[in-house]
Amino acid sequence: MQRLSGLDATFLHGETPSIHMHTLKVAVIEPLPGSGPDTFERFRDELAKRLHLLPPFRRRIVDVPLGFHHPVWIEDPDFDITYHLRSAAIPAPGGMREVDDVIADIASHSLDHRHPLWEVWRLEGLANGAMVYVAKIHHSVADGVAAAHLLANVMSAHNEAEDPSPAVVPWHPEPVPSARTLLRDALKDHLRTLFKFVPLVWKTLMGLWRLVRHQLGGGTPAPHPFEGPSTSLNRGLTPARSFATADVPLAEVLAIKSALGVTLNDVVLAVVGGTLRRFLEQRGERPSRSLAATIPVATPGVDDDARLAGNRLSNLFTSLCTDIDDPVERVRAIHDKMAVAKANHERFGASIMLEWAEYVPPRPYSMMVRLYARTGLAAKHRPAANAVVSNVRGPSERLYVAGTRLRSLYSVGPIVEGIGINITAWSYADDLAFTVLASRESVPDAHGVTDCLRESLSELSRAVSTS
Numbered sequence: 001m002q003r004l005s006g007l008d009a010t011f012l013h014g015e016t017p018s019i020h021m022h023t024l025k026v027a028v029i030e031p032l033p034g035s036g037p038d039t040f041e042r043f044r045d046e047l048a049k050r051l052h053l054l055p056p057f058r059r060r061i062v063d064v065p066l067g068f069h070h071p072v073w074i075e076d077p078d079f080d081i082t083y084h085l086r087s088a089a090i091p092a093p094g095g096m097r098e099v100d101d102v103i104a105d106i107a108s109h110s111l112d113h114r115h116p117l118w119e120v121w122r123l124e125g126l127a128n129g130a131m132v133y134v135a136k137i138h139h140s141v142a143d144g145v146a147a148a149h150l151l152a153n154v155m156s157a158h159n160e161a162e163d164p165s166p167a168v169v170p171w172h173p174e175p176v177p178s179a180r181t182l183l184r185d186a187l188k189d190h191l192r193t194l195f196k197f198v199p200l201v202w203k204t205l206m207g208l209w210r211l212v213r214h215q216l217g218g219g220t221p222a223p224h225p226f227e228g229p230s231t232s233l234n235r236g237l238t239p240a241r242s243f244a245t246a247d248v249p250l251a252e253v254l255a256i257k258s259a260l261g262v263t264l265n266d267v268v269l270a271v272v273g274g275t276l277r278r279f280l281e282q283r284g285e286r287p288s289r290s291l292a293a294t295i296p297v298a299t300p301g302v303d304d305d306a307r308l309a310g311n312r313l314s315n316l317f318t319s320l321c322t323d324i325d326d327p328v329e330r331v332r333a334i335h336d337k338m339a340v341a342k343a344n345h346e347r348f349g350a351s352i353m354l355e356w357a358e359y360v361p362p363r364p365y366s367m368m369v370r371l372y373a374r375t376g377l378a379a380k381h382r383p384a385a386n387a388v389v390s391n392v393r394g395p396s397e398r399l400y401v402a403g404t405r406l407r408s409l410y411s412v413g414p415i416v417e418g419i420g421i422n423i424t425a426w427s428y429a430d431d432l433a434f435t436v437l438a439s440r441e442s443v444p445d446a447h448g449v450t451d452c453l454r455e456s457l458s459e460l461s462r463a464v465s466t467s
Contacts, residue, residue, distance in 0.1 A: 006357030009070035011139040013366040028408040052167035053153040067363035069186035077173035094127035104243035143311040155399040207348040222344035228292030234383035244446035273320030274456030294385035378418035388422040
């Protein structure tokens with residue numbers, strides 16, 4: 001039995017009928033010669049052989065009575081792998097656009113909290129003979145760092161069809177703890193947390209003082225929430241989602257990075273800024289005020305090299321500089337704003353908000369999120385940000401599993417009330433794979449966004465070459 005961290009619990013309790021707090025990992029798999037028939041039964045058996053390498057996959061949630069503390073994970077005594085495996089057909093003509101539409105429907109439904117919080121869908125009918133696997137994993141289970149480690153656990157950089165080594169310690173289910181046990185352990189954990197409260201308040205005050213002192217000394221103000229304008233992307237959510245993917249050459253993005261002396265993340269943000277600027281312009285609603293983004297960032301921890309579960313995240317806010325016409329100047333402006341945002345994030349304390357999440361009461365937080373969604377307040381004020389933008393460094397080598405090759409890899413996190421679009425870049429081998437998840441009411445076809453993304457990157461590449 002293991003208690004969820006405060007941040008993990010906020011992802012769990014932040015879910016409503018219209019807010020689905022799962023992440024999506026999409027793998028396009030090519031069978032290699034001699035790998036045998038790719039059947040649903042083989043898919044089930046190969047995953048079952050590797051479950052010990054995916055420890056969160058056999059854990060389920062148990063709530064504490066009265067919401068007295070964050071829930072706990074237990075090794076599910078009723079675990080059945082077949083419940084979590086699904087299949088669907090890709091409509092003709094079987095291209096990636098049709099795949100994206102199927103995934104949009106998969107993304108539009110929440111996971112069942114009575115079972116381990118994941119599903120894997122096998123999509124059949126891709127025109128080139130490859131298979132598509134969609135892993136839907138609740139954000140309370142793992143962040144991008146942990147998900148990358150889980151992927152590395154079950155895949156290899158070598159084309160070997162050998163079975164994985166068996167578990168060193170056999171898996172054993174746990175009995176569901178009694179209400180008395182849950183309340184007793186919750187009280188003990190509350191007492192431990194209570195002793196950390198005063199030091200955390202002091203740490204927070206010192207972080208605020210560092211920020212104030214920096215500002216009084218003439219430092220550049222950092223971007224902050226609620227800077228962006230209200231747009232059609234920032235309404236309340238409905239359950240339905242739209243989904244789209246786009247691959248671009250990683251070398252092209254790295255060439256821009258090197259030419260301008262900025263970071264890969266700066267280029268990604270500039271491309272996304274150009275994308276949303278173009279997309280809203282086509283709708284006749286590009287605002288004069290710059291769009292803003294919230295960026296999930298990993299907070300370092302002692303176990304980061306081996307962490308297979310949980311979240312260690314914080315958030316940065318930055319301008320996407322969509323009010324700047326020149327794409328090269330937009331990159332440079334984003335670079336400057338991100339430098340300030342990162343410096344002030346460290347100045348305040350990168351882990352402080354993560355630590356405060358331990359004190360978020362489950363029941364009141366859940367009620368507040370549901371009330372906010374039900375009353376439609378997101379449409380009545382300026383959004384905290386216009387988009388969620390993530391950039392995750394993925395595997396640099398081609399990966400293999402069970403005699404098949406991982407051709408493409410996509411990933412995206414959830415959207416929330418008032419921020420109805422998430423654009424995630426995930427590098428894999430020679431590609432930078434962009435994934436767009438949006439509220440279907442705001443963005444009926446997310447492929448319109450990926451079309452703009454390709455045009456935005458081309459525009460930036462031409463501008464860099466010219467300059």
